[in-house]
Amino acid sequence: MGREGELVRALVPEFERRNPDLRVHVQQVPWSAAHEKILTAYVGEALPDAIQLGNTWIPELVALGALAPLDARIAAAALAREDFFAGVLDATAIEGTTWALPWYADTRLLFYRSDLFTAAGVAEPPRTWAAWRAALAQVRARGGAGRHAILLPLTEWEPLVILALQRGATLLRDGDRYGDFSSAAFRGALDFYLSLFHEGLAPVSGAAELANLQQDFAAGWLASYVSGPWQLGELRRRLPPAFEAQWGAAPMPAPEAQADDAPGLSLAGGASLAVVRSSPRREAAWRWIAFLAETEQQAAFYALSGNLPARQSAWRDARLRSDPKAAAFHAQLEHVRATPKVPEWERIASRIARHAEAAVRGAESAEAALAALDRETDRVLEKRRWVLARDDAAGSTP
Amino acid sequence: MSPGLWFVAPALTAIALFFLVPVAASLGLSLTDFDLYTVADAANLRFAGLDNYRQLLDDPVFWTSLRNTVTFVALGAPLSVAVSLGAALLLNHRLVRWKGVFRTLYFLPVVTTLVAVAVVWRFLYHPRVGLLNRALETVGVAPVDWLGDPRWAMPAIVLLAVWKGFGFNMVILLAGLQAVPAQLYEAARLDGASALQQLRHVTLPLLAPTLSFVSLMTLIGHFQLFAEPYVMTQGGPGDATRSLVLLMYERGFRWWSLGQAAALAFVLFAIILAVTLAARGVGLLRPGEARP
Numbered sequence: 001m002g003r004e005g006e007l008v009r010a011l012v013p014e015f016e017r018r019n020p021d022l023r024v025h026v027q028q029v030p031w032s033a034a035h036e037k038i039l040t041a042y043v044g045e046a047l048p049d050a051i052q053l054g055n056t057w058i059p060e061l062v063a064l065g066a067l068a069p070l071d072a073r074i075a076a077a078a079l080a081r082e083d084f085f086a087g088v089l090d091a092t093a094i095e096g097t098t099w100a101l102p103w104y105a106d107t108r109l110l111f112y113r114s115d116l117f118t119a120a121g122v123a124e125p126p127r128t129w130a131a132w133r134a135a136l137a138q139v140r141a142r143g144g145a146g147r148h149a150i151l152l153p154l155t156e157w158e159p160l161v162i163l164a165l166q167r168g169a170t171l172l173r174d175g176d177r178y179g180d181f182s183s184a185a186f187r188g189a190l191d192f193y194l195s196l197f198h199e200g201l202a203p204v205s206g207a208a209e210l211a212n213l214q215q216d217f218a219a220g221w222l223a224s225y226v227s228g229p230w231q232l233g234e235l236r237r238r239l240p241p242a243f244e245a246q247w248g249a250a251p252m253p254a255p256e257a258q259a260d261d262a263p264g265l266s267l268a269g270g271a272s273l274a275v276v277r278s279s280p281r282r283e284a285a286w287r288w289i290a291f292l293a294e295t296e297q298q299a300a301f302y303a304l305s306g307n308l309p310a311r312q313s314a315w316r317d318a319r320l321r322s323d324p325k326a327a328a329f330h331a332q333l334e335h336v337r338a339t340p341k342v343p344e345w346e347r348i349a350s351r352i353a354r355h356a357e358a359a360v361r362g363a364e365s366a367e368a369a370l371a372a373l374d375r376e377t378d379r380v381l382e383k384r385r386w387v388l389a390r391d392d393a394a395g396s397t398p
Numbered sequence: 399m400s401p402g403l404w405f406v407a408p409a410l411t412a413i414a415l416f417f418l419v420p421v422a423a424s425l426g427l428s429l430t431d432f433d434l435y436t437v438a439d440a441a442n443l444r445f446a447g448l449d450n451y452r453q454l455l456d457d458p459v460f461w462t463s464l465r466n467t468v469t470f471v472a473l474g475a476p477l478s479v480a481v482s483l484g485a486a487l488l489l490n491h492r493l494v495r496w497k498g499v500f501r502t503l504y505f506l507p508v509v510t511t512l513v514a515v516a517v518v519w520r521f522l523y524h525p526r527v528g529l530l531n532r533a534l535e536t537v538g539v540a541p542v543d544w545l546g547d548p549r550w551a552m553p554a555i556v557l558l559a560v561w562k563g564f565g566f567n568m569v570i571l572l573a574g575l576q577a578v579p580a581q582l583y584e585a586a587r588l589d590g591a592s593a594l595q596q597l598r599h600v601t602l603p604l605l606a607p608t609l610s611f612v613s614l615m616t617l618i619g620h621f622q623l624f625a626e627p628y629v630m631t632q633g634g635p636g637d638a639t640r641s642l643v644l645l646m647y648e649r650g651f652r653w654w655s656l657g658q659a660a661a662l663a664f665v666l667f668a669i670i671l672a673v674t675l676a677a678r679g680v681g682l683l684r685p686g687e688a689r690p
Contacts, residue, residue, distance in 0.1 A: 065438055
């Protein structure tokens with residue numbers, strides 16, 4: 001999908017050289033249309049042999065029975081599972097079966113203006129929530145009118161869910177049958193999230209600020225932002241090279257100081273490659289996917305696209321080792337967790353942002369917002385409960 | 399069978415095949431709980447009767463979307479027709495030169511691509527660097543977060559929709575205005591009528607059929623608000639600009655709950671039908687009949 005679809009074509013000649021009996025045809029699809037296109041292709045029985053998937057889409061396609069399980073093939077190819085980041089590999093496994101092979105890894109961490117933080121008296125990026133809030137307050141005190149210490153767009157659910165995962169919230173309970181947003185863990189995360197707004201550290205704004213994000217970051221209108229690896233490329237591409245020294249990337253702060261100085265948890269994202277169950281060329285599709293998972297190909301793809309490799313051995317590449325900001329991502333990728341692996345997750349996540357926004361604006365109390373979110377989630381999951389109950393009664397596994 | 403029936407048979411077959419059959423299928427779909435699980439396995443389909451409709455009535459998001467849509471209709475439809483009428487009256491004035499140029503310019507927004515236009519309008523609405531807030535600043539009004547403030551997001555969408563659509567109705571009303579005989583204006587002037595009285599007693603009564611048609615089509619079209627919130631705000635902030643059709647699109651095509659989406663489609667149909675019949679019943683909109 002997206003730019004990757006174009007860039008991966010550069011890796012095809014090497015694969016075809018090694019496998020003279022195979023030809024690879026890459027079809028590129030924009031991200032905005034990809035989800036709908038995959039589902040429509042499934043219904044129309046027109047899926048390709050191998051597909052790229054956003055990790056949050058894997059549960060949906062597994063529920064549809066569209067993917068072929070890969071455990072046997074991974075064992076036969078002697079692919080080292082430990083070489084993949086554990087949290088990212090976990091995102092492709094549902095109930096013990098691996099359905100896709102991680103291609104590149106994605107997570108979120110803190111991008112911040114290191115020069116503004118230092119000038120405000122914050123020498124090191126914060127490692128705990130308390131230090132984080134104090135640091136933001138110091139930056140804000142020095143900043144002045146209209147300048148914000150951190151940008152948390154109300155349209156994004158990821159920062160709040162990251163805070164909740166750090167607090168140990170499960171997000172869904174009872175085998176992912178009901179919403180668990182009224183739990184103490186999630187409530188604690190929401191309270192911290194709300195405090196950032198109510199203390200004036202984050203602006204109460206939606207997507208309007210995102211139009212000019214990199215320019216606003218450079219001009220100091222926002223001193224920090226929670227984002228992913230693509231931001232490395234965007235900031236370097238859109239802003240002058242001299243600006244590189246003025247910002248940094250740090251792993252997420254944890255709720256309390258960790259024993260081994262580990263960062264707080266973040267989301268396990270990224271994309272994976274899967275073999276389509278209905279394809280007559282599953283073996284060939286597997287060979288292509290396994291090729292892209294090789295260490296040299298992972299490093300080569302990083303060089304082409306800037307997407308971070310899912311295999312740890314690929315990080316020994318010189319280009320990655322010399323980038324301290326990529327090192328922050330490496331540190332974070334060792335501490336990631338996936339969101340609940342239910343087909344309805346995207347739908348539930350879109351409502352998290354909406355209710356959190358109501359709480360931020362004071363339209364609902366935190367309690368009422370979470371209760372409403374639970375009610376909506378329970379309603380969305382009703383069909384899943386029925387399918388699971390029926391399958392349990394019939395004695396088959398879902 | 400009479401020859402007339404044979405003549406319309408091809409057209410009727412096409413209508414039946416491409417309109418009636420899908421609508422009936424959609425009605426059937428709205429009585430089931432078709433969703434992603436059903437796409438996986440047809441055995442996952444349950445007959446739900448009127449449950450989808452009952453759930454809609456219980457759903458706060460449905461009521462919010464309904465309220466947003468009605469707000470858009472109440473604000474946007476009269477405004478759009480008024481602006482179109484004003485523009486048509488201005489363009490029709492005998493003192494105006496280069497009528498063709500102005501007509502083209504005012505019609506231009508109608509033919510622009512909404513996606514491209516939305517990018518520009520998002521910058522116009524930007525709280526800090528947008529032109530609209532800069533203009534308001536010169537008269538001393540504090541900056542408004544047009545697309546981020548739940549109170550102002552829908553008025554912002556109304557403004558965009560009126561700008562984009564007024565040219566279309568203006569052209570229709572212009573044609574209607576040019577059908578008013580010049581002798582009537584002359585007679586009114588001889589009787590000592592002012593410009594305003596001419597408007598009230600000559601122009602509007604003779605324009606009534608065209609105005610009725612334009613108002614009815616605008617009313618129906620505004621209930622189907624989708625493109626502007628989809629491109630500008632995706633239904634945000636919160637649910638402030640989530641319209642009924644946008645909700646239908648999300649439920650049907652993003653989350654594949656086609657049963658729920660079909661039920662919502664029929665509810666919207668019933669609402670538009672009720673409002674249109676009520677408007678005609680009160681005597682406001684009767685296209686084809688001159689006002690008494």
